[in-house]
Amino acid sequence: MSARPWRRSRTSQSGQMVPLLALMLAVLTGFAGLTVDLAHEFSQKRIGQTAVDAAALAGTTQWGNEQSMGGVIQSPPSAYNDAAVAAAHDYIAADGFPTVWYTSPPSGGCYTNNGVQFTEIFFSAGWTGTCANPTSFQTELTVNIPPLSYAGSTTPKNCDSTLKPPGYPDNCVQVVVTQKVTNYIMQVFGFNSETLTTFATGYSNPSSSSSVPLPSPYAVQLYQKDSLNNLQNPVGDCNAPYQCFNEGAVPARPDLGCQGPDSNNCPTLLAGAQATIEGVDSQAVTPGTTTHDAAAMSNGDIVANQQLTFCDAYGFDEVTPSQNKPTCNNNPRVGDLGW
Numbered sequence: 001m002s003a004r005p006w007r008r009s010r011t012s013q014s015g016q017m018v019p020l021l022a023l024m025l026a027v028l029t030g031f032a033g034l035t036v037d038l039a040h041e042f043s044q045k046r047i048g049q050t051a052v053d054a055a056a057l058a059g060t061t062q063w064g065n066e067q068s069m070g071g072v073i074q075s076p077p078s079a080y081n082d083a084a085v086a087a088a089h090d091y092i093a094a095d096g097f098p099t100v101w102y103t104s105p106p107s108g109g110c111y112t113n114n115g116v117q118f119t120e121i122f123f124s125a126g127w128t129g130t131c132a133n134p135t136s137f138q139t140e141l142t143v144n145i146p147p148l149s150y151a152g153s154t155t156p157k158n159c160d161s162t163l164k165p166p167g168y169p170d171n172c173v174q175v176v177v178t179q180k181v182t183n184y185i186m187q188v189f190g191f192n193s194e195t196l197t198t199f200a201t202g203y204s205n206p207s208s209s210s211s212v213p214l215p216s217p218y219a220v221q222l223y224q225k226d227s228l229n230n231l232q233n234p235v236g237d238c239n240a241p242y243q244c245f246n247e248g249a250v251p252a253r254p255d256l257g258c259q260g261p262d263s264n265n266c267p268t269l270l271a272g273a274q275a276t277i278e279g280v281d282s283q284a285v286t287p288g289t290t291t292h293d294a295a296a297m298s299n300g301d302i303v304a305n306q307q308l309t310f311c312d313a314y315g316f317d318e319v320t321p322s323q324n325k326p327t328c329n330n331n332p333r334v335g336d337l338g339w
Contacts, residue, residue, distance in 0.1 A: 044181045045196045051095035052175045052200035059088035059143065059173040060202030073170040073204065076118035076145040080105045085120055085143050088175050097139045097177055099124050106131075118145040140178040147174035153199040174201045 063084035067073060077084060080102060089101060099122035105111055109131035112119040120143050127137035134140060146169030147159050157163055159172035178197045 040183075041181050041194055041196060044179065045198060047096065048177050048179055048196060048198040049200070051092055051097055052177050052198045054095060055088040055091040055175040055177075056173055056200035056202035058091040059084045059175060060204045062087040063145070063171075063173050064204035067204075072168045075115060076113065076170055078113070080111050080113070080120060084145075084173060088143050088173065089122060089141065092139075092141050092175070092177060097124075097141065097179065099139055099141045108132075117148075119143070119148070138180050142174075142176040142178075144174040144176070145172065146170050147172050147201050150176065150197070150199060152197070156201050156203060158203040159201060168203075171204045172201055173204065174199065 063073075063077075066083060086101070089099065093099065101122070102111075102120075106120070110121045121131050122141040122143075123134060123137045124139040127134055129135040147155055149155065156167070156172065158167045159169050160167040161169050176197065176199050178195060180193045180195055182193045183191055
């Protein structure tokens with residue numbers, strides 16, 4: 001009996017390739033779906049961020065306009081239908097995230113107002129469930145005054161009361177939008193949608209006068225000159241015959257810049273032992289204290305020896321001689337940056 005040589009069947013080889021090709025196709029489809037849907041989610045998150053930015057700005061502006069006096073706001077809104085909340089709600093809707101406005105104070109956890117924390121939650125039409133556990137919604141809008149802490153968000157310094165100098169939480173309007181984004185291809189693998197959340201917080205800085213815009217009331221910007229033709233010197237080096245300020249020598253001039261062909265030792269600003277800033281809300285503040293938020297920017301040295309008052313650019317900080325303080329000229333003085 002002769003032995004017959006064994007041969008591999010071509011049919012069995014081709015049959016083994018079918019599941020392998022199917023597996024490769026599934027993997028490639030998964031990667032393609034992940035790429036397409038991630039790009040879509042990134043685009044939707046960017047749209048959501050633009051919407052909350054605009055809504056926070058609108059709500060903050062309206063919140064500041066509602067105040068009868070400038071400065072620190074002491075409490076959140078008193079009503080569910082406050083105009084600042086309505087402004088944030090309407091701007092979100094205008095940017096493609098409509099939610100249902102309440103005609104009466106909402107219940108079930110959608111509205112919290114204890115005089116310290118104001119929170120109101122809105123949903124798109126057709127939603128079900130409770131505010132704590134909502135279902136069947138496309139958009140959820142939350143307005144907080146003062147801001148709350150969320151994973152992935154940060155509290156602006158102007159809104160953080162734990163800092164020194166502290167921020168003013170009740171001056172701040174926080175807008176949070178949660179949207180459900182439907183996947184295109186990943187639905188095949190059971191991932192029907194993703195939930196995206198975007199945050200924005202605005203800081204309201206109300207003026208004490210209705211006829212004045214709302215600039216930052218405590219801000220001073222100074223530049224040290226190194227020549228008559230260079231009013232803004234980002235480097236800070238003075239060329240001859242102008243001398244930079246020498247910290248080891250006694251200042252000779254209180255000028256706001258090293259201007260003129262002389263060798264006097266001149267700081268960018270020679271101030272007093274206690275420099276105060278009077279803002280558009282008529283409050284005099286001292287930089288570095290824990291009672292007010294003051295800002296000063298200079299590319300040169302500031303020396304304090306005697307009391308000095310910075311008048312705000314809008315001229316609403318006149319001081320009477322009886323108060324034994326400098327009297328500011330109330331003519332408008334607006335710098336290059338608009339304040």
